[in-house]
Amino acid sequence: MTLGVGGSTPEQALARLQDMTGGTSPISEDEYRGRIARAQSLMREQGIAALFVSAGSNLQYFTGVKWNPSERMVGAILPADGVLEYLAPTFEEGTVLDFQVVPGVINTWEEHESPYALLIRCLRRLGVAPNDGAPPRVGLCSSLPFFMYDGLRQLTGGYRFVDAGTITTACRQHKSAAEIALMQRAKDMTLEVHKAAASILREGISTTEVAEFIRQAHRKVGAPGSIFCIVLFGPASAFPHGVKHAQYLKDGDMVLIDTGCQVHSYLSDITRSYVFGTPSARQREFWDKEKAAQQAAFEAATLGAPCSSVDAAARRSLEAAGLGPGYKLPGLSHRTGHGIGLDIHEGPYLVGGDDTPLAEGMCFSNEPMICVPGEFGIRLEDHFYMTTDGPRWFTQPSHSVDDPFGLSA
Numbered sequence: 001m002t003l004g005v006g007g008s009t010p011e012q013a014l015a016r017l018q019d020m021t022g023g024t025s026p027i028s029e030d031e032y033r034g035r036i037a038r039a040q041s042l043m044r045e046q047g048i049a050a051l052f053v054s055a056g057s058n059l060q061y062f063t064g065v066k067w068n069p070s071e072r073m074v075g076a077i078l079p080a081d082g083v084l085e086y087l088a089p090t091f092e093e094g095t096v097l098d099f100q101v102v103p104g105v106i107n108t109w110e111e112h113e114s115p116y117a118l119l120i121r122c123l124r125r126l127g128v129a130p131n132d133g134a135p136p137r138v139g140l141c142s143s144l145p146f147f148m149y150d151g152l153r154q155l156t157g158g159y160r161f162v163d164a165g166t167i168t169t170a171c172r173q174h175k176s177a178a179e180i181a182l183m184q185r186a187k188d189m190t191l192e193v194h195k196a197a198a199s200i201l202r203e204g205i206s207t208t209e210v211a212e213f214i215r216q217a218h219r220k221v222g223a224p225g226s227i228f229c230i231v232l233f234g235p236a237s238a239f240p241h242g243v244k245h246a247q248y249l250k251d252g253d254m255v256l257i258d259t260g261c262q263v264h265s266y267l268s269d270i271t272r273s274y275v276f277g278t279p280s281a282r283q284r285e286f287w288d289k290e291k292a293a294q295q296a297a298f299e300a301a302t303l304g305a306p307c308s309s310v311d312a313a314a315r316r317s318l319e320a321a322g323l324g325p326g327y328k329l330p331g332l333s334h335r336t337g338h339g340i341g342l343d344i345h346e347g348p349y350l351v352g353g354d355d356t357p358l359a360e361g362m363c364f365s366n367e368p369m370i371c372v373p374g375e376f377g378i379r380l381e382d383h384f385y386m387t388t389d390g391p392r393w394f395t396q397p398s399h400s401v402d403d404p405f406g407l408s409a
Contacts, residue, residue, distance in 0.1 A: 021222035064101025073115035130158030139164030174361035186268035223261035254376035271381035
């Protein structure tokens with residue numbers, strides 16, 4: 001039996017877990033203000049007169065306001081020079097005020113009124129107004145729904161609306177020490193949950209039962225729960241994001257579990273793959289190829305190198321092992337990794353074509369999954385962040401196919 005897999009009941013495994021969130025602190029108002037100042041500096045450099053930061057993770061990143069996007073326009077208006085203001089439905093004013101970390105005027109609209117017209121009026125009042133020269137450039141969040149953009153576009157020809165991603169992504173891709181500390185704690189918590197989940201496996205257990213245990217385990221270590229949970233057994237593990245039906249564990253099955261949680265809104269995302277029972281020679285061979293590809297990607301992550309070079313290194317390792325080439329299966333059917341922070345997937349990405357230079361503070365998943373259709377899939381996913389000395393693991397990679405959690409080390 002694989003070390004650390006099986007042997008405990010769910011009750012025993014939960015009893016061994018404890019709250020791990022002690023000593024963590026949310027992002028401070030000073031840090032939010034620093035982010036706003038950085039965005040304004042970039043706006044002036046790029047000739048963007050104002051930014052509309054819409055509901056979602058961008059709004060939270062710059063202001064601390066947590067607001068799920070909907071059909072109602074909610075967000076923040078940030079001029080290149082001046083103070084931040086908010087826009088929201090009148091009946092939501094009190095809630096927006098309650099969520100504020102960075103204070104600001106809340107401009108409101110009634111249900112029968114146009115939020116787009118209100119935004120235009122606010123821009124003009126803030127000094128961002130059409131003139132006889134070139135139309136002012138106003139950045140809109142990349143995530144802003146098209147119908148909202150279209151509503152703005154139809155109201156005026158006096159502004160040039162542009163993608164604000166050159167501002168928002170440029171700020172968000174470089175994580176601060178506070179952000180990295182929160183992600184470190186979240187990842188430490190999820191790794192303990194992984195160990196607990198492995199310990200409860202038994203023949204006949206269902207993927208849905210394991211997923212429910214993982215949700216309970218995340219709550220036990222102090223998270224609100226799992227932000228997502230993928231549990232796959234046997235041939236279903238060859239589907240990177242799963243299948244619609246539950247599976248029941250059998251001896252010799254590959255197990256793939258991918259899950260994560262939040263600590264003050266910052267995320268973890270860890271995958272472990274191992275065998276229930278004794279690995280076959282073929283499972284062992286492919287597991288070792290996966291571990292080698294993950295290590296090759298890590299070693300390629302050097303400051304100044306393009307993100308694409310990390311993906312290329314993983315593919316070279318797999319192709320040298322007889323897999324692929326490219327996205328062909330058996331092999332790696334998707335990118336090697338993604339950025340992470342407030343969103344589970346955010347830029348830049350470890351993929352061919354993304355030539356963003358690796359820089360200090362960038363955080364990535366490293367998960368060059370091997371898919372063998374009809375047999376199994378193996379994904380070893382850990383995250384690393386870039387330092388002045390190069391990449392550093394948040395969590396240490398899986399130890400071996402026989403001892404995935406390094407319990408004998």
